[in-house]
Structure formats: structure tokens, C-alpha cells
Amino acid sequence: MTAIDSEAIVVDDVTVRYGDIVALDGASLTLRAGTVCGLVGMNGSGKSTLFKTIMGLVRPDAGTVTVHGRAPRDARRSASIGYVPQSEDIDWQFPVSVEDVVMTGRYGQLGFTRRSRREDRAAVDDALARVELTEYRQRQIGRLSGGQRKRAFVARGIAQGASILLLDEPFAGVDKRTEATITAQLRALAADGVTVLVSTHDLHALPALADEAILLMRKVLVHDTPETVLKPENLVRAFGVDPLDLAPGGAA
């Protein structure tokens, strides 16, 4: 693999504005294939905007994004990039079952008839088993708990078979067991060469989850190992205070 091939995501000096609000201000990063990168920053620091920009759902006002050397929209159309959005962005009343949701991850591979083939059904079965949701497969998606909903959308990302997976706060409101299940699956995907970018507010879990981490504050403040990113001087730059000192019981 050449150096360029191994660069899964390249964000180069990207600025995104929503009217007067500057959500990203000259953000740059490069992610190598097969790594899990944790994305950390305070509320409003631009994490969701960065995901949407990498997906090609938001167009940068300045700068460029390439995904395996291609424009994000092209990568999205070819299903080589998958996105697990924040729970608030999903319509939970929609009358679809868990397995229907996971099957939508296969739409990029289905023909225009959208008829699932044996390999699609096998991918859905495998993804459901990986996140321990097999017994809930027939249930309407809104009749799951918060943690089960997260797992359903992680399964959808897995079933897609994308080489890049973006996850926006998959651990929000989930219990430790679910967090461990999702973490193990993301690590397994990375071992298979998938590039994973995952935002999280759970700083304690970052070293177990990620090979590297990014501190975002409209731009990339630090991109290094989780241990370096978690140094108090770096967290103070991103959060104004050391959030680990604010946790119950004090510092980690």
C-alpha cells in the first residue's frame, strides 16, 4: 500500500459557516486506514459538522476533504463511507423493524430493485449478532431502549461493509456493557482495515477505544495518542477546564 492509499481521510484547512456561526475554522487532519480515532471537544466545537463535511452532507466554505482520494459525495454514493448519526437526527416513529434499519446499510450494494440477496441477509445477520441484537430484529426501531437503538445503527454501519465508518456519539446514554460491545466491534473493524472516526464525551474510555485522538475546537488543537490528548494542559485548551477534574471523585 502506498502512502496515499493509506490516507483514508484528508481534511485540509476546512472552514464551515452556518450564516454568522463559524463551526469549523481551518480544520486539518489526516487519518490513516485501519485506525480508530476518537474525536473529542466541548458542545458546539464542530464535531457533528466535521462528520457531515466528511460525508459530503455539508459543503465547506473553504478548504477540501478527500476520502480515499475522492470527493466525499462520490465515496458516499459508492457506499464506501458509513455514518452513524446522533440519535436526535433519527425519526424513531418510522414504522420499520431493527432488521429493516440494518438492511438499509446494504442499499448501496443492492440493485435498483432493492431486492436483498443471500449475501445481504447474511451481512445483516452477522451485524445483528455482533452487537447482540439478534433477538430484537423484528421489533419496531422506536420500541428499543436508547442503548439498543445505538447498537442498531452501529449494526447498520457494520452491515454496509464500508471502509470508513463515522460514529457521532455512539456511547451517549449507553451502559458500560453496551459501550464495551461497541468498542470491541470498532476495534475488530479497524483490525480488518476499516478506518473509524468516533466522537465521544467519555474521556476515561478513550485509551481503550482509540489508537489516536483529536481535540477539536473549531480547528484541530491536538492530534496525538489518547494519552497525550488527555494531558490536563491539552484538555484545558479545549474545554477551558480539565473535565476529568470535574468527574465525580476527581481526576481519573
Ligand SMILES: Nc1ncnc2c1ncn2[C@@H]1O[C@H](COP(=O)(O)OP(=O)(O)OP(=O)(O)O)[C@@H](O)[C@H]1O
Ligand atoms: N444547522 C445549523 N444551523 C446553524 N448553526 C448550526 C447548525 N448546526 C450546527 N450549528 C452550530 O455550529 C456549531 C458547531 O455545531 P456542531 O453540532 O458541529 O457541534 P458538536 O461539537 O457536534 O456539538 P455537540 O457536542 O453538542 O453535539 C455550534 O455553534 C452550533 O450551534
